[in-house]
Amino acid sequence: MTQSNQPLIFELSKSGRTGCSLPDLDIETQPLDDLLPRSYQRKEPAELPEVSELQAVRHFTALSQRNHGVDTGFYPLGSCTMKYNPKVHEDIARFKGFAHIHPYQDSATIQGALEVMYRLQISLAEITGMAEVTLQPAAGAHGEWTGLMLIRAFHEANQDYKRNKVIVPDSAHGTNPASAVVAGFEAVTVRTNDRGLVDLDHLKELTGEDTAALMLTNPNTLGLFEEEIVEMAEIIHEAGGKLYYDGANSNAILGIARPGDMGFDVVHLNLHKTFTTPHGGGGPGSGPVGVKQDLVPYLPAPQIIKQADRYVFHYDIPESIGRVKPYYGNFGINVRAYAYIRTMGPAGLRKVSEFAVLNANYMLRRLEPYFDVPYSQHCKHEFVLSGKRQKKQGVRTLDMAKRLLDFGYHPPTIYFPINVEETMMIEPTETEAKEVLDEFCDAMIQIAEEAEDHPEIVQEAPHHTVIDRLDETKAARQPVLRYEKQ
Amino acid sequence: MSSFRYLPMTDEDQVNMLKTIGVSSLGELFADIPASVRYQGDLPIEEALDETSLLKEMSRLEKKNVHTKDYPSFLGAGVYEHYIPSVVNHMLLRSEFYTAYTPYQPEISQGELQGIFEFQSMICELTGMEVANSSMYDGPTALAEAAMMAAGHTKKTKILVSEAVHPEAREVLATNARAQRLELVEIPLKDGMTDIDKLRSSLDENVGSVLIQYPNFFGQVEDLQSIEEIVHNEKAMFVVSSNPMSLGVLQAPGHLGADVVVGDAQPFGIPSQLGGPHCGYFAVNKKLMRKVPGRLVGETEDRHGQRGFVLTLQAREQHIRREKATSNICSNQALNALAVSISMSLLGKQGFRELSEQNIQKAHYAKRKLKENGVPVVYETPFFNEFVIQLTKPVKEVNESLLAEGMIGGLDLGRFYRGREDQMLAAVTELRTKEEIDRFTTVLGGLI
Ligand SMILES: Cc1ncc(COP(=O)(O)O)c(C=O)c1O
Numbered sequence: 026m027t028q029s030n031q032p033l034i035f036e037l038s039k040s041g042r043t044g045c046s047l048p049d050l051d052i053e054t055q056p057l058d059d060l061l062p063r064s065y066q067r068k069e070p071a072e073l074p075e076v077s078e079l080q081a082v083r084h085f086t087a088l089s090q091r092n093h094g095v096d097t098g099f100y101p102l103g104s105c106t107m108k109y110n111p112k113v114h115e116d117i118a119r120f121k122g123f124a125h126i127h128p129y130q131d132s133a134t135i136q137g138a139l140e141v142m143y144r145l146q147i148s149l150a151e152i153t154g155m156a157e158v159t160l161q162p163a164a165g166a167h168g169e170w171t172g173l174m175l176i177r178a179f180h181e182a183n184q185d186y187k188r189n190k191v192i193v194p195d196s197a198h199g200t201n202p203a204s205a206v207v208a209g210f211e212a213v214t215v216r217t218n219d220r221g222l223v224d225l226d227h228l229k230e231l232t233g234e235d236t237a238a239l240m241l242t243n244p245n246t247l248g249l250f251e252e253e254i255v256e257m258a259e260i261i262h263e264a265g266g267k268l269y270y271d272g273a274n275s276n277a278i279l280g281i282a283r284p285g286d287m288g289f290d291v292v293h294l295n296l297h298k299t300f301t302t303p304h305g306g307g308g309p310g311s312g313p314v315g316v317k318q319d320l321v322p323y324l325p326a327p328q329i330i331k332q333a334d335r336y337v338f339h340y341d342i343p344e345s346i347g348r349v350k351p352y353y354g355n356f357g358i359n360v361r362a363y364a365y366i367r368t369m370g371p372a373g374l375r376k377v378s379e380f381a382v383l384n385a386n387y388m389l390r391r392l393e394p395y396f397d398v399p400y401s402q403h404c405k406h407e408f409v410l411s412g413k414r415q416k417k418q419g420v421r422t423l424d425m426a427k428r429l430l431d432f433g434y435h436p437p438t439i440y441f442p443i444n445v446e447e448t449m450m451i452e453p454t455e456t457e458a459k460e461v462l463d464e465f466c467d468a469m470i471q472i473a474e475e476a477e478d479h480p481e482i483v484q485e486a487p488h489h490t491v492i493d494r495l496d497e498t499k500a501a502r503q504p505v506l507r508y509e510k511q
Numbered sequence: 512m513s514s515f516r517y518l519p520m521t522d523e524d525q526v527n528m529l530k531t532i533g534v535s536s537l538g539e540l541f542a543d544i545p546a547s548v549r550y551q552g553d554l555p556i557e558e559a560l561d562e563t564s565l566l567k568e569m570s571r572l573e574k575k576n577v578h579t580k581d582y583p584s585f586l587g588a589g590v591y592e593h594y595i596p597s598v599v600n601h602m603l604l605r606s607e608f609y610t611a612y613t614p615y616q617p618e619i620s621q622g623e624l625q626g627i628f629e630f631q632s633m634i635c636e637l638t639g640m641e642v643a644n645s646s647m648y649d650g651p652t653a654l655a656e657a658a659m660m661a662a663g664h665t666k667k668t669k670i671l672v673s674e675a676v677h678p679e680a681r682e683v684l685a686t687n688a689r690a691q692r693l694e695l696v697e698i699p700l701k702d703g704m705t706d707i708d709k710l711r712s713s714l715d716e717n718v719g720s721v722l723i724q725y726p727n728f729f730g731q732v733e734d735l736q737s738i739e740e741i742v743h744n745e746k747a748m749f750v751v752s753s754n755p756m757s758l759g760v761l762q763a764p765g766h767l768g769a770d771v772v773v774g775d776a777q778p779f780g781i782p783s784q785l786g787g788p789h790c791g792y793f794a795v796n797k798k799l800m801r802k803v804p805g806r807l808v809g810e811t812e813d814r815h816g817q818r819g820f821v822l823t824l825q826a827r828e829q830h831i832r833r834e835k836a837t838s839n840i841c842s843n844q845a846l847n848a849l850a851v852s853i854s855m856s857l858l859g860k861q862g863f864r865e866l867s868e869q870n871i872q873k874a875h876y877a878k879r880k881l882k883e884n885g886v887p888v889v890y891e892t893p894f895f896n897e898f899v900i901q902l903t904k905p906v907k908e909v910n911e912s913l914l915a916e917g918m919i920g921g922l923d924l925g926r927f928y929r930g931r932e933d934q935m936l937a938a939v940t941e942l943r944t945k946e947e948i949d950r951f952t953t954v955l956g957g958l959i
Contacts, residue, residue: 030817031621034629034856044857045596047865051945052876057760057868060875061893065732067762071636075859078598085602085626085853092622094610102612109517110610113562118784119600122573127586128786129922130577131910137575138785148556163648163787164842166829174690203829203839207659209690212834250543280554281541287548297842301517305846306623307613307806308646309788325686347686351589351651351679352786364569370559373515380520382540387528403532403540430618438615441830458519459528490618493813500811500823504800506642507632 031087035508038074044081072510091491092306093435099461101388103407103438103450104198104246106276106298111368114301114361123360128352132338138356139336143329145363146313152366152374153272153292154285155315160354161325165273167349168293168312169204169240171325174346175291175316176238176267177208178323182344188237188266194223196246196442201271210237217444221247221400221409229260236266243270243287244277244405246442246450248385258288267291267320275299276454277382277405280375290317300362311358325349380455381406384462388453391466395473399445406454410437412447420476420483422447427494428475428486432468514559577919579783583947584919587897587938588728589650589677590786591756591778594866594942596857599780599850609846613806617821624820627808627845630852637758637855638772639765640794645806646848647791647840650775651680654722654752655687656793656804656838657771661720661748662693663837664802669694669717673705675727676752678927684722693719703729703890703899707737714745720771724752725764729936730874730897731890732761739768754778755792757895759867771795780854781847790847801827804838869941870896877939877948884956889934899924900935903959909935916954918947 057066076084093100100107118124126135146158162168173191180188191205195214202212215231218224222245232239239261243251251257261268270284270292276299278284284292296302297310304310316324326345327338338353369377382405389398389408397411412422426436426449438450453462475482487493525537534540541549560568579592586592603609607622614620614627627645634643647653658670670688672681674697681697688695694717698710705723714721721742726732735751742749750771751764756778758764764772777789795803801824809823829836858866874896878888881900889899902909906923913920925932939948 031625033625033632034852035632038859040860043859043862044598045594045859045862045866047594047862047869047941050869050872052873052948054872055875057871060871061732061760064736065762065893067758067760069763069766070860070864071633071758071763073633073636073855073858073860073863075861076856078596078857081853081856082598082602084856086605088622088626089602089605089607090622091620091625092607092611092614093616093619094607096606096610100612102615105612107610107612110606111517113565115604115609117566117569117573120570120573121578121580122576124782124784125578125580125592126576126785127579127584127590127592127783127919129586129588129590129926130919131907131914134577134914134919135575135785137572140575141572151554151556154550163652164840166839166841167648167652170690170839174686177690199829199831199833199836200839200841202834203832203836206834206836207690207839209692252543252545255545255547281550282544282548283550286550295842303609303846304612304842305609305844306611306620306626306849307845308842309648309844309847310842311788347689348679348682349652349686350787351649351677351683355787357782357784357788360569364565367557367560367568368517368562368565369515371553371556373518373559374554374556376515376518376520379537380518383520383525383528383532383537386532386540390532403534403543426616427618430616435612435619436616456517456519459524487618491621492618492817492819493815495617495813495819495821496811497821497823500809500821501826504807504824505810506628506800506807506823507635508629509632 031091033508034074034076034084037076037080037084040075042075042077044076044078098433099457099465100435101437101451101453102435103452104274106274106452106454108301108454109456110301110303114364117364118357118360136336139329141360141363142353143331143336145359146329148366149294149313150315152279153315154283155292156318157321157324158313158315159324159328160313160359161350162312162314163350163355164308164310164312165293165295166200166204168314169200169271170208171349172269172291172293172314173204173208175320175323178346179320180237187235190235191237192231192239195444197240197242198246198271201240221249222251223257225253225256228257232260232264236264238267238269240269240271247400247409248404248407249400249402250405254287273298277378279378280371281378290320296358296362301365302358302361309355309358311355377455384453384455384457388451388462388466392469395470407450407452409445410449411445412449415476416447418476418480420480422449424483424486425472428472428483429468430487431489434465579919582917582919583943585921585937585939585951586919588922588936590783591938591940592783592942593778593940595780598857599853602853603846603850608849614822617819621819624808626849626852628810628820630848631808633852633855634792634794637755638794639763640772641797642800643792643794644803645808646844647793647805648844649787649789649791650752650773651677651683653773653791653793654680655684657750657773658684658720658722659687659691660802660804661750665719665748667717667719669696670720671696671698671713671718672722673698674700675705675729676722676724677728703731704892705733711741714747718745718747720748720750722750726754726757726895729899730894732893732895735764735767756867756870759864760871776851780850788844788847790844790851802837805840805843866941873941873943874898874939877952880948880952881955884952885959886955896940897936897938900937902933902935905932906935909958912958913954918951
């Protein structure tokens with residue numbers, strides 16, 4: 026990474042420069058006043074920066090050099106599945122026949138795109154053990170909301186209006202309770218027991234006539250498989266509720282266990298995690314939702330179906346919850362995920378999960394002597410450490426995360442899940458080689474030793490980044506959210 | 512040799528790692544999965560493909576699509592084809608950007624954070640607002656979130672939406688309104704615009720927000736100034752959904768009193784891709800800053816006083832507030848927001864204005880040409896780069912003729928509005944050459 030401060034692009038601006046070339050108008054023009062009443066016309070031009078093409082290229086290149094991605098180095102960010110994003114997918118998504126097609130073209134002129142969507146719907150249904158899949162949701166949280174709306178529609182269709190609660194474990198991702206509320210439910214929290222799993226007795230207490238659904242991540246966000254999933258499904262189903270699977274991180278179960286077979290009724294996937302589509306610095310993603318047969322009547326329209334040898338948009342879903350997104354979802358992302366599934370095939374996907382789990386367990390056992398391990402059973406694709414021991418030396422998990430930056434790593438997810446003190450959540454993924462895991466573990470061990478012997482090295486980290494720790498309190502107290510010309 | 516190029520695990524690694532873990536087989540690591548739910552056999556999906564075969568298969572699929580690079584297109588209706596400078600793609604392919612996660616560690620994410628800060632600043636400039644967030648999924652979900660935010664802020668349960676708002680945006684809005692048990696009332700059209708008298712008579716003290724599109728779905732420019740007065744008289748919030756490309760020539764909604772401005776920035780550097788991923792934006796004034804959904808990037812400094820950027824005001828968001836968050840949104844459209852700010856930076860102040868003006872000029876040229884060819888245009892009110900054409904037969908048939916001539920015709924309005932099967936919504940952007948427009952208008956003339 027470069028050391029120098031990069032000015033804002035606005036600060037590089039000089040009146041009269043441009044970075045684009047528009048053609049001369051080849052038609053007879055009219056004065057703007059003849060086209061648009063004066064009162065409708067913009068008076069103060071938008072102050073966009075004025076830079077040449079090279080200036081823009083240097084600016085954004087400089088910005089990229091101040092950013093860490095998977096291609097830069099190891100990124101064991103738990104719950105985020107930072108695996109390799111295949112380059113060939115970037116080429117494929119940019120094929121003209123995929124990138125430059127309009128959603129309102131006649132379906133006869135976009136048969137290839139419909140075929141991709143159709144095959145992806147079917148592949149994801151097979152992988153998750155569901156009857157049908159909608160590709161409309163734009164991301165994980167959007168999928169959660171869609172799935173919960175489907176459950177609500179199901180209950181309401183059965184004249185069952187008292188089900189206003191969604192049960193969510195205390196270890197759940199923040200989007201789970203938030204989505205429940207946005208879907209019109211109340212979120213109630215079920216406790217985690219001392220093995221890091223849902224407390225079944227508490228679940229029984231919470232479950233009743235008002236239970237709309239239980240939302241569960243499995244393996245859960247502690248990286249542990251909910252061994253009593255079959256019993257949990259029984260408890261919920263007997264009470265008339267539905268089981269929702271947060272499949273944002275499905276990297277441990279591909280070809281190994283399907284949510285549908287575990288008893289789940291609805292599942293969403295984050296294609297931007299398990300299925301290698303790039304995170305893009307925070308999106309765009311794609312969050313398809315799969316459902317069991319009894320929820321199919323409520324899916325958003327259109328679904329892609331095959332009639333004889335043609336692929337068509339199927340709009341006739343009278344009990345649909347309605348649209349959740351314009352057009353047909355994030356097609357450009359879905360193409361990449363489809364290419365991934367085709368690249369791996371059934372055996373490859375299974376290996377993905379086996380190696381993701383092997384990598385995580387290997388790191389867990391290498392680090393176990395140096396950090397508190399709140400739950401000691403085998404983990405799945407990720408695991409959680411606690412920085413409790415280091416905290417006694419005055420070194421916080423945040424400090425250790427910052428110290429990892431000095432070694433060129435992106436730190437693990439920290440302070441999530443919220444039910445573990447000083448959490449560090451590590452997810453290596455299957456695309457990292459053993460050497461990388463070893464080097465990272467060595468760095469972690471060195472930091473644990475520093476915390477004992479020279480805590481100030483860790484407390485004052487990072488030492489080698491382009492910028493020091495930033496004053497977040499100032500950012501929130503005196504918000505500056507945009508550039509303004511002095 | 513392993514046939515999976517993304518999987519570096521060797522047999523030897525595997526043996527050593529299992530030994531460290533203290534198990535004798537991979538299977539032991541999965542022993543916690545009850546046998547009854549373990550999947551037996553191979554998933555019934557297609558077998559793995561090598562890279563060459565993959566490319567062949569994906570180009571087979573791609574070639575089945577007619578695309579707008581070969582076929583001049585007159586489709587718009589919320590998704591527009593514009594000039595995308597080469598530089599945009601080259602910068603987006605800097606993999607430090609696209610292979611990064613959300614910038615949770617600011618010290619190694621300054622590039623992304625600064626890029627988003629610049630995006631927020633440019634959206635503010637375009638819309639005339641004070642605060643813009645770091646992006647939403649798309650225009651329609653941004654509009655729905657605006658209505659939800661307004662309902663929460665005003666504690667009023669009714670939403671008024673103009674029928675001249677994109678039909679699919681209204682569908683998304685309806686799904687959201689049902690979720691929150693809010694009442695959604697549609698204001699009818701009058702001559703392809705929001706009926707202002709009907710708007711006035713529908714407003715009451717229960718209305719939290721009024722939603723208007725600008726230019727509207729038919730391409731017409733709504734009279735925001737008059738609407739603003741009516742809306743604010745009833746103390747409702749004024750939400751404007753706007754195609755930002757039009758704001759080079761049109762008054763910024765923020766300068767006309769809008770409380771929230773949303774829309775999709777797809778016209779700046781993002782290909783149509785069958786409708787997604789695009790780039791929703793969300794802008795407000797300072798008083799609503801803490802009600803905004805999604806991520807915000809703010810400026811601050813480190814202990815040496817060096818400027819830097821962080822995610823801020825996070826006490827609104829789901830990872831902190833859980834069920835009390837202002838929205839459930841987590842991932843947004845960051846990379847596309849970057850595409851937008853790269854595009855806007857390349858255009859610059861002059862280029863943006865010129866591009867916007869080329870659109871309005873080209874569309875008006877097309878309208879004149881149609882009239883010369885005896886094809887009537889439905890409305891005579893001001894429009895930007897889209898307008899409605901009256902045909903004498905179904906648009907579906909006309910579009911087949913156009914396709915045979917190597918062109919993609921406009922939207923069949925009958926798809927969304929009953930009785931409009933013979934009306935075509937045509938978009939004419941700066942990309943359409945005089946020759947293409949002349950050909951389009953001649954074909955339509957011949958079919959009248
Ligand atoms: C377990 C879990 N659920 C849901 C989400 C939300 O996904 P998205 O960011 O795509 O909305 C995430 C990702 O952060 C997650 O890790």
